[in-house]
Amino acid sequence: SQELEQSPQSLIVQEGKNLTINCTSSKTLYGLYWYKQKYGEGLIFLMMLQKGGEEKSHEKITAKLDEKKQQSSLHITASQPSHAGIYLCGAPQGGSEKLVFGKGTKLTVNP
């Protein structure tokens, strides 16, 4: 079965710093979702990438999908305390509508 590995597991940065979170799949990616989760709460949709080489941006967050490397990255520019939370990547397994998730990356942004 497909597995997603996220790195790093946790990240502490100073406000204003840039950061990158990676998500690597054990199998071919048929799209990739990024979600943000506050502790114990639901998932907030950030971005969806469908094609290799695709790059999307929303405010200060940019996500890229490298189909050949079976990898996606999430980059935050000039981080703010509001960016703190757990970032999860999810991918449709085998082209189905079942999502497989990574374990998440916990981001702390210190003022």
Next chain:
Amino acid sequence: ETGVTQSPTHLIKTRGQQVTLRCSSQSGHNTVSWYQQALGQGPQFIFQYYREEENGRGNFPPRFSGLQFPNYSSELNVNALELDDSALYLCASSLRGGYGYTFGSGTRLTVV
């Protein structure tokens, strides 16, 4: 456009009991999926419902069952609760064949 609503938000049950969790899907969505998220882990797929029938199931025992109603809302039932069932249960709605999943805020289940 209404989002996904889950109820209750929290509940505590005793081992061996049964529990029912509820989910109202987002307007325009016809598919509902349920996920279990243990502490410190990513969500794990339980099952999906489309047209009131189960459409895919993860590695969960039969004591996890569900329903989908004509209005696309859904229930997750868990029988014979075990301590390891303690988790955040997330419901996600989507439009079959489309892209994008909208998640609810989850139900925190504690089994004691």
